[in-house]
Amino acid sequence: MDLHVDGNAVLTTASSGGLGFASAKALAREGAHVAVCGRSEGPLEDARAELESLGDGAVLAQSVDLTDRAEVEAYVEAVADAFGGIDHVVMSAGGPPSGGFLDMDDDDWYGAYDTLVMSAVWTTRFAYPHLADSDAGSITAITSRSVREVIDDLVLSNAVRRAVIGMVKTQAREFAPAVRVNAVLPGAHETARMQELISDAVERGDYADYQAGLDDWGEDVPLGRMGQPGELGDVVAFLASPRASYVTGTALPIDGGTMRS
Numbered sequence: 001m002d003l004h005v006d007g008n009a010v011l012t013t014a015s016s017g018g019l020g021f022a023s024a025k026a027l028a029r030e031g032a033h034v035a036v037c038g039r040s041e042g043p044l045e046d047a048r049a050e051l052e053s054l055g056d057g058a059v060l061a062q063s064v065d066l067t068d069r070a071e072v073e074a075y076v077e078a079v080a081d082a083f084g085g086i087d088h089v090v091m092s093a094g095g096p097p098s099g100g101f102l103d104m105d106d107d108d109w110y111g112a113y114d115t116l117v118m119s120a121v122w123t124t125r126f127a128y129p130h131l132a133d134s135d136a137g138s139i140t141a142i143t144s145r146s147v148r149e150v151i152d153d154l155v156l157s158n159a160v161r162r163a164v165i166g167m168v169k170t171q172a173r174e175f176a177p178a179v180r181v182n183a184v185l186p187g188a189h190e191t192a193r194m195q196e197l198i199s200d201a202v203e204r205g206d207y208a209d210y211q212a213g214l215d216d217w218g219e220d221v222p223l224g225r226m227g228q229p230g231e232l233g234d235v236v237a238f239l240a241s242p243r244a245s246y247v248t249g250t251a252l253p254i255d256g257g258t259m260r261s
Contacts, residue, residue, distance in 0.1 A: 001243065002030075003030045003237055003238065003240075003241035003242075003243055004241060004242050004243070005027060005030045005031065005032045005087075005088070005136075005237070005240060005241050005242075006030060006031030006032065006056075006057070007031060007032070007033070007057070008027075008032045008033065008087040008088060008136065008240075009032070009033045009035075009079065009080075009083035009084065009085055009086050009087045009088070010024070010027045010032045010033065010034045010035065010086075010087065010088045010089075010090065010240070011035045011075075011076065011079045011086050011088070011089050011090070011123075011127060012024045012027075012034065012035060012036050012037070012089075012090040012091075012092070013037055013064070013066055013089075013090070013091050013092055013093065013119065013123055014037070014038065014066060014091075014092040014093045014094055014119075015036040015037060015038065015047070015090070015092060016036055016037070016038030016040065016043040016044045016046075016047045016061070017038070017043055017047070017191070017192055017193075018092065018191045018192065018193060018229065019092055019142050019186060019189060019191060019229055019232050019233070020036070020090065020092030020142065021036065021047055021229070022189075022191075022229035022230050022232055022233035022236075023090045023092070023140075023142065023232070023233045023236040023237065024036050024047070024051060024090070024233075025050070025051065025054060025230070025233055026230065026233035026234050026236060026237035027088070027090075027233075027236075027237050027240065028051045028054040028055040028057060028059070029054050029055050029237075030055065030237060030241075031055050031056055031057050032055070032057050032087075032088075033057040033058040033059070033060075033082075033083045034051055034057060034058075034059055034060075035059070035060040035061070035062065035075075035078075035079040035082070035083070036048070036051065036059075036060070036061050036062075037061070037062050037063065037064035037066075037075055038063065038064070039063060039064070039065060040063075041063060044061045044062075044063060045061065047061060048061035058082065058083065060078065060079060060082045060083070062075055062078060066093060066115065066119035066122075066123075067111075067114040067115055067118065067119060069118075069122050072119065072122040072123055072126065073122065073126045076123065076126040076127050076130075077126070080130050085130050085133060085134060086127050086130035086131055086134065087131070087134040087135075087136050087137060087138070087240075088131075088136070088137070088138045088139075088140070088240040089123060089124065089127050089131065089138070089139045089140070090139075090140050090142065090236055090240070091119070091120050091123055091124075091139070091140070091141045091142065092142040093115050093116050093119050093120070093142075094115060095144075095157060095193075096108070096111065096112035096115060096116065096156035096157055096160065097112075097156065098153050098154055099153055099154075099155065099156075100153055100155055101155045103155075104155060104156060108156060109156070109160075112156040112157075112160045113160055113163075116157075116160050116161055116163075116164060117160060117163045117164060117167075120141060120164050120167060121167070124139055124167075124171065127139075128175070128179070131175075131178070131179045132175075132178045132179060134179075136242055137175075137178055137179035137180070138179065138180045138181070138182075138239065138240045138244075139168075139171065139175075139179060139180070139181040139182070140181075140182050140183065140184065140236050140239050140240060141164050141165075141167075141168050141181075141182070141183040141184070142183075142184055142186065142232075142236070143161045143164050143165065143183050143184070143185055143186075143251075144157055144161055144185060144186060145185045145186065145187050145253055145255050145258065145259055146158045146161055147161045147162045147164070147165050147183075147185060147251065148185060148251070148253070148259055148261055149259050149260070149261055164183065165183055165251055168181050168182065168183045168249070168251065169249055169251075172248045172249030173249065176248060180239075180244070180245075180247065180248035181248055181249065182239050182244075182247060182248060182249070182250050182251070182252065183250070183251040183252070184232065184235060184236060184239070184251075184252050184253075184254050185251055185252065185253045185254065185255065185259075186227070186232055186254050186255065187221065187227060187253070187254065187255025187256055187258045187259075188217050188218075188221075188226045188227065188255075188258075189226060189227040189228065189229050189231070189232060190214070190226050190227070190228055190229065191229055194217075194226070195210075198210055198213035198214060198217070199213075201213050214226060218256075220258065221255070221256040221257065221258050222256060222257035222258070223256035223257055224256075225256070226256075227254065227255070227256055231254070232254050235252065235254055239252075
C-alpha cells in the first residue's frame with residue numbers, strides 16, 4: 001500500500017531509538033523527510049545514518065532536551081526551516097522511573113510531568129502553525145496501554161500519561177479539520193530498552209536465557225509474543241498518511257490483544 005507521504009516533512013521526538021525511531025524508519029521508507037531528536041550524539045548519528053539508507057527523503061538529527069521549552073521550540077523551527085514546513089508530528093518520550101506510589105517523591109512527579117506532558121504541549125504548540133499550513137497535517141502521540149489499564153509498579157506512567165490522552169482528544173476537536181490528532185497505546189515491544197531489561201533479569205537468574213525471558217513477556221499476550229518496534233512504526237506511518245484521513249481523536253492499542261477493556 002502506497003501511503004502517499006513521500007516528500008512530506010515529519011518531526012519526531014525521543015526518536016534516536018525505541019518506538020520513536022521505529023516510527024521514523026517507517027515514514028522514511030515511504031519517502032518522507034524525517035527529523036529525529038535525542039539527548040546523546042552517538043545514537044543520533046547512528047539513527048541519521050540508518051534513516052538516510054532507507055529512503056530518498058532528507059534527514060535531520062538534532063540533540064534536544066524535551067524538558068527544556070526553548071530547546072523544543074528551536075527544534076521545531078529547525079525542522080520547519082530544513083524541510084520548508086512540517087506536515088506530521090510523531091511524539092514519543094522516555095518512560096518515567098518505575099515504582100509504586102509510596103516510592104515517588106515530588107521531584108519524580110514533576111519530572112514525569114515535564115517529560116511526558118509538557119514536552120507534548122510544547123511540541124504541538126510550536127508545530128501547530130506549520131501543521132495548519134499543510135494540506136495533510138497530523139499529530140500522533142506514542143503513549144502506553146497504561147493510559148487505559150494500570151500496570152503494577154508504574155504509577156507515574158499510569159497517572160501522568162493519561163493527561164496526554166486528554167490533550168489529544170481536545171486537540172482533535174480544536175484542530176479539526178486542518179490537523180488530525182491521534183494516539184497509539186503500545187504494549188510490550190522488543191526495543192533496546194526491553195532487551196536490556198530481559199538481559200538484566202537473565203543475569204539476576206530470573207530467566208535461564210534471553211529467549212526464556214522473551215517467552216515469559218509474551219505469555220499473557222493473546223498473539224503469543226512480544227511486539228516488534230516496526231509493527232508499531234507501520235501503524236504510526238499509516239495514521240500520518242491520507243489513507244487514515246477520516247481517523248482523528250482515537251487512542252489505538254497496539255498490544256497484541258493484551259488489554260481487556
